[in-house]
Amino acid sequence: MGLESDLRAEVLRANERTNFAEGGPGYSLKKLHYWLKWEGLTSLFAGTVFFIPWTSVFMILVIAALLFTPYLLWHLAKAHWYRAILLFGVFVILPFAFSRFVPGDASLAHFLLASTPLVCFYIFNWILRLIIGEYLDEERAVREMHRRREAAV
Numbered sequence: 001m002g003l004e005s006d007l008r009a010e011v012l013r014a015n016e017r018t019n020f021a022e023g024g025p026g027y028s029l030k031k032l033h034y035w036l037k038w039e040g041l042t043s044l045f046a047g048t049v050f051f052i053p054w055t056s057v058f059m060i061l062v063i064a065a066l067l068f069t070p071y072l073l074w075h076l077a078k079a080h081w082y083r084a085i086l087l088f089g090v091f092v093i094l095p096f097a098f099s100r101f102v103p104g105d106a107s108l109a110h111f112l113l114a115s116t117p118l119v120c121f122y123i124f125n126w127i128l129r130l131i132i133g134e135y136l137d138e139e140r141a142v143r144e145m146h147r148r149r150e151a152a153v
Contacts, residue, residue, distance in 0.1 A: 029132055032075035035068070036129035058115070065121045072125070084128060092121045 076084050096117035102110075 028075045028078040029081075029136060032072065032079070033129060033132045033136060035071065036125055036132065058118075061118055061122075065118060068125075069121075072128075084131075088124060091124050092117055095120050 073085060073088065076082075076088075099113050099117060102113060
């Protein structure tokens with residue numbers, strides 16, 4: 001009786017946290033996870049630097065990051081993942097702000113400093129994709145376990 005009531009309480013908490021109906025926080029995470037898979041493929045585009053001029057590749061990667069950032073932050077806010085938004089600020093916005101305030105010339109060091117926020121952005125997306133995928137799998141397992149318990153009772 002105790003295990004079943006604990007399990008039921010856990011499922012109710014999970015359902016409150018992640019409403020997978022369209023428009024709910026869980027739905028937002030599912031949509032974001034889907035698009036993070038495609039956004040990760042954009043970073044593979046960096047390998048084309050051997051065939052296409054690096055300035056063109058860099059600009060395409062920057063434009064993709066700028067277009068995806070509002071979508072990313074909107075879905076994270078909708079899912080109430082405020083810690084992820086804070087980490088985005090620390091790992092992407094702060095390096096970007098730092099790189100803008102450092103005067104530079106056309107040296108390799110300045111290019112590496114300027115590209116650091118972009119690299120951090122794609123690493124952040126990769127880690128976030130893994131975390132959201134694991135979170136969704138855990139939520140799915142809890143719901144499935146609850147469904148099996150109810151079917152057995």
